[in-house]
Amino acid sequence: MSTTLQLKGIRKAFGSNQVLHDIGFELQAGNVTVLMGANGAGKSTLVRILSGVHKRDTGDIILLGRTFNPKTPMDAVAQGVVTVHQGINDGVVPDLDIASNLLLEYLATGGSGFWIRQGALKKKAQALADLVGISSSLDTPVHALSLADRQLVAIARAMAYEPRVMILDEPTSSLSAAEADTLFSLIDKLREHGVAILYISHRMSDIRRLADRIVVMRDGQISANLVEQPLPLNEAVNAMLGRSMDNTTLTISQTTTPSLRLSNAVLAQGAHPFDMTVHEGEVVAIVGLVGSGKSALANVLFGINPLISGTLQLADKPYCPTSPAKAIAAGVFLCPRDRGSNAVVPDFNLTHNITLPFLHKYSRFSWLRTRHEEKRSQQLLDEIGVVYQNSNDNIGTLSGGNQQKVSVARWLSESCRLLILDEPFQGVDIQARRDIGTHLRNAAGTRATLVLVSEIDEATEIADRIIVIAEHTLAGEQINQEPDLDLLLSMMASANNLGTTAA
Amino acid sequence: AGLSISGSWAADMPAPFDNAADVKIALVRYLSTGDFFQAYLSGVETQAQALGVDLRILDSRQDAALQADMVDQAIALGVDGIIVQHGLTESMQDAVQRALDAGIKVVAFDVNVENEAVPQVEQSDRDLARLALEQAIKDNGESFTAGYVYVPGIAPLDRRDETWKEFKERYPGIKEKAQFGTLDNPIANANANQARSVLQANPDITVMFAPYDEFAKGVKIAVDEAGMSQDIKIYSADVSTADIAAMREPDSAWVATAATNPAVVGEVSVRTLAMLLAGEDPGASVIVPPTLITRDMLMDSDIKSMQDLAAKLPAFAHADVATPDWMPLPAR
Amino acid sequence: MNKVINLAIRYGFLTLLVGLVVFFSIAADGFAGPHSAVFIFQSVAITGILALGVTCTLVVGGFDLSIGSVATSSLMLSAYVMVVWEQSALVAIVLCLLMGALVGLVNGWLIVRMRVPDLLATLGMMFLLIGLQRIPTQGRSIATGMTLPDGTVAQGTFSPAFLALGRHRFDLFIERLLPVSVVVLLVIAVLVFLFLNYTRHGRLMYAIGSNERASSLAGVAVNKYKVTAYVISGVLASVGGMLMSARLGRGDIASGNNLLLDSVAAALIGYAVLGAARPNAFGTAMGALFVGILLQGLTMMNAPYYTQDFVKGAVLVLALMFTFSLSARQRR
């Protein structure tokens, strides 16, 4: 088996923050190397160096025997190193249609010639779309797609032509099992074609499924390089955390005072009405495939979209929010998914990002009390375990997972009746996921918590109760004690069995 | 004379004015923003009304190319006569020639289209500057330190500038200490700022020559702000009701301005065209003589507005040019 | 219902355009007819060309405030080359194009390399050029026989070939109907349209405008395209300037101060055409035409210049309100 890409002594610092110390490993042709590491370990930085976004301080990269130092992303792509980056917003061009998005590299490298032959492009694009199973018409502008579909577009584009090295930075973070499987089979194909693949993920299921070898990073250094089969995952995790994972056993609370109540709720045109109750102090996980209506539900509860029909009750009082502001005032918080476009305020530092929704709490006569603000934000940052240098740093300097933690922390600063978290674990490493989970449970108090996820094991990890949504309606539920995973899975899939698809 | 009378004359007006309603004339303008041009327009309108002809106004809003097009448009509209108000020689020459070829009579105001078939109506910028400067010399003697407000590239200002140059040669005693000026709008405000700096830098200036009333207005503001209204005299050209008010202010430094009544110029332009249409010869150039207006004049005969000015200074109210006896004159 | 809204969004603006034409054809005599149509095109030719340039910069998510000054610079430059340096039309044209391209390059360089925000860079460039273009002649207009700062008299003249750019008219059914400037406008419009919509470069420029980061990560030569956009806009502006100079036959300082705002207006109105809600060549052309028709029609109805501004603004606001509110409604 031949070495495609070789890293030697890569170092990178941002200002005083030494992010990568002396990184060195190899990527083999036709081989999937999984890169593991806690949030802020330096994975994406490494990726950005390989893809020509950042330039390394020192170290050599050798691609097929020739030294490889890409000046620009264009340069990297031209030399056959293709990357799917972590943030979806870095992956798609919202105002263009799907077809153009799929063929962006192709257009950029001039493969299409001077004139655009719409027909030819469409055919080419369709092929790619089918590859990853994008159902929407190719003329739809990408900004109309759901997060998952956007992610698929970004992935499919990378597949557009045979690369030598394919780098995938948390490609599944916003996919659910179904799409993930298509992705895996694609990766298998590439593997057969002898492409060297660097795969980054926090999902054990992915790693189990794909890894030929595992390189583990910790604090910007290689802490393990595992090849022996079967791959020792626990060892990998220990190497990544620097200790063994503390596995919490959660004690299911059985509260009975209802907090949120939906009756005959219809989420989307033509969806079946359903009832649902969430109790005080309860953590309920809502699982469902992509497009099943989880966000639809969240949007309704947070006053973004109205309920098609049916009624909402909060603490036995009718509740019909017409705007996020009103929802927040009523004590309903939503931590939205897709932090890039929905949560992160790029020009702000960590403190300002955290205090955004509750600024009035940090101001007297609308006069800001910054010291008070700073103190509180640092508390929260530490509580939720964000890896950061200084709370005055711009949020853009945080790693993806840590940005996610910040956007969750934002909503934990104040107590509320109902806390909704949509895909809160996107890009968060396993330990941090546990920590957040425990924090959510312990700090729950009388608060009812809804966690919207598309991964069952994420649900089982934190929930008292698991509700399955499919087809924009409630498909079933289980108390989270030795839950019957297969049953849950079949409930989730029920949508597809029915043959119709929502969204 | 009044409209009533002009009506009775209408009968014995020469062709084509025997039935004036069918006569169509066009005013093709280059500049339109500001009091002068508004007053000029009103003059054109009143005289046209007095004649009873149909007037069309084509306004190119300082787009010389468009102005040339508008002459063509006037031709297409089948007008009998065209008044060209301001513009650039180079861009108008051909257009005007096309009009003449189409058998249309043309009069030009304040733009030289280099065509002897086209009479020039002029308010004679040189005379304007001359009158103001002569007054300045009368007041301050033949040697003084002056500030000069000038923005090159604007035809009337360039012509006034020539006179200023002549005077500087003729009277070596005149020292031009500073030259400034801008057309940033509001013009008065922008020039006030510049004048203020100039006065700061050259406190010894005693005379400001600002041959455009907007400039003068600006300079006056600066002089007041610098508290130098006793030590400085402003000489300018053009006049408007607003200017009169400014000149009349207590110990105003703006002591004199030379001006023609833009309304009168407008009337004269129309009358000249009318004569052409009637087959008479107004002469190659019809000059509307300017009048000198001093602060003392305004105070002594208590003149507060253009109306008063017209009433008190007949020379200003009406220029006795292009007035054959059949010509109906506007009511006044 | 949705269908209706959809139609309204797509064709609302064009309907309005047609409506205007019909209205004016009835209300204003002399509006309908080939000549008038040509006038309209000619009156917006230069604005339109500049607007197409801005469109390209808008497409890459930028903005070019310097076009107006580039146009006037090339107006002055072409005049200077022919009148002062006594060079041929060809030399003048080549130098102007080079000047435009150079300005575009500098703008682009400032923006992509020096990371200066586009508005800022091009605004600075604007002031810089406004000053620069006046320095060689100390702010005087350039015409044959002018005296230069060094006292010599400029002997050169505008070459007939060059003047033809502004004055020659091609026969089309009616003889001497179609002016060169209109032909140039149409050609450029078609080229820019094809470039933006049917070439991969155009597509990539739209990609950059929509998400610069993603585009560059996908290997698009972002900087190269951005610079290109500014070069295009610079070159087109210089073309506009040359046409103006050929129309005027003189390097006139005062000309072209409305160019910037009018062309920006045209480009932005373009957003509303066919519900594109993004910069696009066809829309820009329609936008320019729209303004032209409005002004021509109002002129033909003898509306004074200030009501023209007012109506322009009002119609603009209403038309856009209509389109955008609808397309927003529909997007939800």
Next chain:
Amino acid sequence: MNKVINLAIRYGFLTLLVGLVVFFSIAADGFAGPHSAVFIFQSVAITGILALGVTCTLVVGGFDLSIGSVATSSLMLSAYVMVVWEQSALVAIVLCLLMGALVGLVNGWLIVRMRVPDLLATLGMMFLLIGLQRIPTQGRSIATGMTLPDGTVAQGTFSPAFLALGRHRFDLFIERLLPVSVVVLLVIAVLVFLFLNYTRHGRLMYAIGSNERASSLAGVAVNKYKVTAYVISGVLASVGGMLMSARLGRGDIASGNNLLLDSVAAALIGYAVLGAARPNAFGTAMGALFVGILLQGLTMMNAPYYTQDFVKGAVLVLALMFTFSLSARQRR
């Protein structure tokens, strides 16, 4: 190394500012000294006030092209109220402020409710106002004794109280040193500064400018704040207009384009101050001051107006190049 760059970014621009002051104090006699200093402030007071308004709209990620015309509208309105309607200063002031607020409301409404892109909405508003402000007087400037369209003569006068806004000076060590306009500028600057940097509302406005979607999902009343920003900018513009009117003592016809460009320049230069790289009140004030110092100094050195534009542009480009390239370098 990094430290040096950091210092350069933070203090580069201010150093340049000081450098300029020193240079002019040596090169131009009369530049140094309290009077001159005060005058610099006075000359930029109006632009500065407008610029602070634009800054607010820039903060919420918008842009207001209508400020210039709002200012000139309030210039005309105040004059009209006092001279034609013969009302008191108070009435004039109140009406002008209301007008400004109203324009701001309409702009905001067009942008947030009708979803018209900000540039487009405010551009339309600009044209609309430029026309509107001239209709009541048919394009004449307003002064006591003017004849109105209906033939009557306006008898009202600017009330002394109002004129004081433009002409009164407070004593400060030296008597009659500090003009009202400067005091107003300073007060507004401080208020806007505090508002944007130290109040919740300011912070939220910055949030909106940075990520509107995220802000609204965090419960921020995005639309309310955006409208507020445009209202602020409208009101400040009308204040600027009133100060101008008080200074001129008459209602001048002006488009206000230069006001627009200069204040936008000031606001954008502000990006470079203290390496903020985003709109900020302090920077804007410095930006305005910078332009003021430059022009004052150059005028004092007798530099003609065109070289002033040139230098303004050149220094602008260089200063920004410097700041932004450095802060960019540091970022990657």
